[in-house]
Amino acid sequence: MRIVVARCQVDYAGRLTAHLPMATRVLMLKSDGSVLVHSDGGSYKPLNWMSPPCTVKEGLSEDGQTEWLVEAKSGDSLRILIEEVVADSRHDLGVDPGLQKDGVEKHLQELLAEHPATLSEGLVLVRREFPTAIGPVDLMCRDAGGRSVAVEIKRRGEIDGVEQLTRYLELLNRDPALTRRGAVTGIFAAQEIKPQARVLATDRGIACAVVDYDALRGMDDPSQRLF
Amino acid sequence: MRIVVARCQVDYAGRLTAHLPMATRVLMLKSDGSVLVHSDGGSYKPLNWMSPPCTVKEGLSEDGQTEWLVEAKSGDSLRILIEEVVADSRHDLGVDPGLQKDGVEKHLQELLAEHPATLSEGLVLVRREFPTAIGPVDLMCRDAGGRSVAVEIKRRGEIDGVEQLTRYLELLNRDPALTRRGAVTGIFAAQEIKPQARVLATDRGIACAVVDYDALRGMDDPSQRLF
DNA sequence: GCCTGCATATCGTGG
DNA sequence: CCACGATGTGCAGGC
Incomplete structure (x- = not known):
């Protein structure tokens, strides 16, 4: 250097x-x-x-x-x-050991996969990274009535994320195996959802869920909770 | 510093x-x-x-x-x-005079506004930054038959840009003043268009135009260049 | 190697 | 001040 x-x-x-x-x-x-x-x-x-x-x-x-x-x-x-x-x-700095991160979308996905009911009561996980022709859906779940629910997770929910989930839903609803108990619905989950994204999601019949990362982490490991 | x-x-x-x-x-x-x-x-x-x-x-x-x-x-x-x-x-560096840029999307839009026919023969500019409820369309044009044509300009054409133009077209096609001579069509213009974006655009009836920035600048007055 | 999607993005612009 | 779009985005992970 x-x-x-x-x-x-x-x-x-x-x-x-x-x-x-x-x-x-x-x-x-x-x-x-x-x-x-x-x-x-x-x-x-x-x-x-x-x-x-x-x-x-x-x-x-x-x-x-x-x-x-x-x-x-x-x-x-x-x-x-x-x-x-x-x-x-x-200066000779040598090779850097590199950065360790915690709290990015991947961790949010892991926590929601363990506690899907925090998104909507009765929701049960089918699988993470559910494959489709245009890419994997973050979480594929089933509600109390056995209907399929696709969940798209973002750290910050913006309009692009809603578009992404919309494309997934369009594709998933062509699959007879998934739509047997009714149309596949969507949940847009993020730590923060921008107003425009919420409007677009609502207009398309997609539910929005604001996620509390710290609370979820607390459910995961009670020792980390403050009270 | x-x-x-x-x-x-x-x-x-x-x-x-x-x-x-x-x-x-x-x-x-x-x-x-x-x-x-x-x-x-x-x-x-x-x-x-x-x-x-x-x-x-x-x-x-x-x-x-x-x-x-x-x-x-x-x-x-x-x-x-x-x-x-x-x-x-x-070290005392003082205040920096700042960076001057040339060749970003704004310049591409200016050049295409001056030479809309390079996108499609007979195309005439109606106005730049044509306002809609969800944001301005980069260029609103009219073709030889008097039909409205919305142009979305990107430096690099990716899937998001196609989605953006699709939303505009959906809205514009609800306006009777614009659709009098037929449905509003779209042109997706960029210096480079990614294959997936091209597929999606084509699937939605949106034309793609690859733009040569240097050639366009050559058509323009060289004295207007920043440096 | 190309392509896709995330990011402590940053940055300007316009309301 | 907030919100959104552009960026020489960078970067990691998948195919």
């Missing part, structure tokens, strides 16, 4: 073109060749960058200034013209 | 929980309080981070090691336990 603080100008050409006027920025060069151009603000996203794999060539511009040319195989290129170097250091 | 290279362990708690075991990483502290934890690989995305606005408090852990506690108003927190500092520097 090489970190350079420098007054520089950056030009990107690839899927779009982009330009950064001359200013002082932080340039991070990772050992896989990738380059990040950061300003002192914004968020984690750099102003400009080149994703690996790519190569960096250091050279001289027409007027004798240092110039880095970063190129990817796709043809994308990043040209960094350096007017003044403020700092330049290298 | 403060840049620290250190052997550290990181724990995030917020919308999810995440953990990074002890290893050497680069910590970038921006002047707005935001913190980035980078490894020597991956891409532009840090392993872990905290978005502004947030506050950083430097303290001591139970066993006397340096500990940073980064907190956002939302309750999200990042705890960085530092075992060994390899480097620590500060």
Whole structure:
């Protein structure tokens, strides 16, 4: 890892073109060749960058200034013209052991698979990741009357999720084995459901269920409950 | 901007929980309080981070090691336990003049609005950002027969874009003023159209148009380019 | 290797 | 301030 603080100008050409006027920025060069151009603000996203794999060539511009040319195989290129170097250091970081996550959609699905009745009384799990021609349904369940219920789970429920569940229901309702006790219905489950998504779901006869992740986790392991 | 290279362990708690075991990483502290934890690989995305606005408090852990506690108003927190500092520097970057982009969807829409006939022969523009109850249609046009044609423009055409255009068409076809000369049809225009999106569009009677951005820009006045 | 779907997405724009 | 659409999205998992 090489970190350079420098007054520089950056030009990107690839899927779009982009330009950064001359200013002082932080340039991070990772050992896989990738380059990040950061300003002192914004968020984690750099102003400009080149994703690996790519190569960096250091050279001289027409007027004798240092110039880095970063190129990817796709043809994308990043040209960094350096007017003044403020700092330049290298560090050996080694390989990172990587990030461990907890609380993403997969965990929500696991918990709801164990407690389907929290979505609707009497609901029983048939199987997780129920296969269809256009992809797996998160949970396939059966209600007290034996009718099939497809559940789509999202961390945040937006309009796309409702569209996805609608496509599944359209397909599932062509299957005689599933519709024997009546049409397959849908439940859209999420920790948070956006108003527009709720309107669309309701309009299509899809039920909405707001899920409390912490409460579910509490049912799973009572020792984690506060009271 | 403060840049620290250190052997550290990181724990995030917020919308999810995440953990990074002890290893050497680069910590970038921006002047707005935001913190980035980078490894020597991956891409532009840090392993872990905290978005502004947030506050950083430097303290001591139970066993006397340096500990940073980064907190956002939302309750999200990042705890960085530092075992060994390899480097620590500060730099005044000033305010960045910002990024200028060219070639995003907005520009594609402008160019197609000027040259609608490249989508389909005889097509004439009625208006850009044609309003509907569920959002504006990118281009509303009329074909040689006077029939209304709704155009949805994407840089990359995927299934979501087809769904979006389908919703517009459903609504537009309820408007007697638009359907006087026949049903409103749709064109899905993009620089690249994914196979599944094309299949879905075709199935719904929506035409697909692959757009050549460079050719369109060539038809346009070159002096109007940003740079 | 391509394709699909999730994400602590981030970011701008328009109400 | 909230909500929605675009993004050089990145990234992991499946086929």
